[in-house]
Amino acid sequence: MCGLVAPLLILLVGGTEAFRICAFNAHRLTLAKVTKDSVMDTLVQILARCDIMVLQEVVDSSQNTVPFLLQKLKRSDKTKILNFYQYNDTDDIFAREPFVAQFTLPSKVLPSVVLVPLHTTPKDVEKELNALYHVFLDVSQRWQNENVILLGDFNADCASLSKKRLNSLLLRTNAGFHWVIPDGEDTTVRASTNCTYDRIVMHGQGCQRLLKAAATFDFPKRFQLTEEEALRISDHYPVEVELSQATQGIPPQCLAILLLSLLQSQLD
Template identity: 85%
Template sequence: MPSGQPVFPRRVPDAYIAMRGLVVASLLILLVGGTDAFRICAFNAHRLTLTKILARCDIMVLQEVVDSSQNTVLFLLQKLQRSDKTQVLNFYQYNDTEDIFAREPFVAQFTLPSKILPSVVLVPLHTTPKDVEKELNALYDVFLDVSQRWQNENVILLGDFNADCASLAKKRLNSLLLRTKAGFHWVIPDGEDTTVRASTNCTYDRIVMHGQGCQKLLKAAATFDFPRRFQLTEEEALRVSDHYPVEVELNKAAQGIPPHCLSTLLLLSLSQLG
């Protein structure tokens, strides 16, 4: 992990990269089980009140966590521990010269414990509903920028894309550059409900993968129905978020890592824009 605190533009002062161990001792039982897969997740979490969700993932992208005092984030960072499973190689905030994005993507490159896929780039995005199509098409430019900058086409684009229902009609969805350009795989399928409310059925949250290494290691991709897993009522779940996390598992990327060494790396992408 790079030494010192990264410096960000004034507009987005609240993006962090940090290594995470156990937030509280009660999470230990969730980590001890282990898995052959390396799990990367994205979660539009309104409140960090159910840390068991975070403990599932080796890399977690958090979005829409609003904490004006930043006390919650600092508390998490103080509890984080360095991970032997992955490291941050590079990071930067995309230079949005045309002011297309409401929240400029904060891009990061991570090592993976795999000879097939030694590193992967994550490009998170939380679109604003009124400009979904424009921002998602501009995400292709972010892909070109990062893949050229780091000479790495194994890229995972993920987050709350608002890519369904009233925000983006199916006809417009299929005309996106990330749909028409070769090599991009939308691994959270259209029609997968990523919303908690029983009254909605929208595939807002997405994971899009590019690169042969990603494809070779892809084991599974799905939403995580945390209300069902933790036996929460809809009202209780909505106190955490009205979105399910979305996650992708890379097969055998973590082979040889002892289960008790599992830890989580968080890419905290916080937004004052909500």
């Protein structure tokens, strides 16, 4: 492991018609960065539109960045986190060991789902993504739940991973895994790059039955930012899935955002 992984579970109030799960590499998110008005206002809007957010590249030894964001996002504690653990990487394959969480959803079809975030290191993308399959096996057996969403900055394109190597991954060759952010979808902000680094991979019939849409969120276009302005926030777009929402004892306005902040000493 080349960095420290610090998981933070945070519940917030949302209000979307569908249940939206997102992953966002916020590119070296520090307290100094988020306290800039031009960054904070847009970042809060990006986070608030998601019901579950996996936030990556939070770099903060003081651990004040996320609490600061919470003040702006107005948290709520009405959704139950069922289980969580950090994967035991005995072979030291991952630069950042996945932090796994299971939580309730407001759905009769799918009452709970597991998130497995990962931010790979570019030099070991293939090795880490193949190891991610074994994380899936571990969590599905541990919690007897095959409704699993793997997501984050996989670095799964361009110079980091060729198309041939991508298609030979265990998460590609084994049945049941659906890469819902399609190959060729640009998840980068810079006009000079066109790479599908950020991914969401879904497994389980419950997930598939509820899936409404999957896409990147082009925040520069939505908020009318220039490339320079957008890059102050991140060089990645968030990626997201929308799930149909059928209430199951959880008020529709009490939606959760899960921030899994990955704090590391070595960044891409």
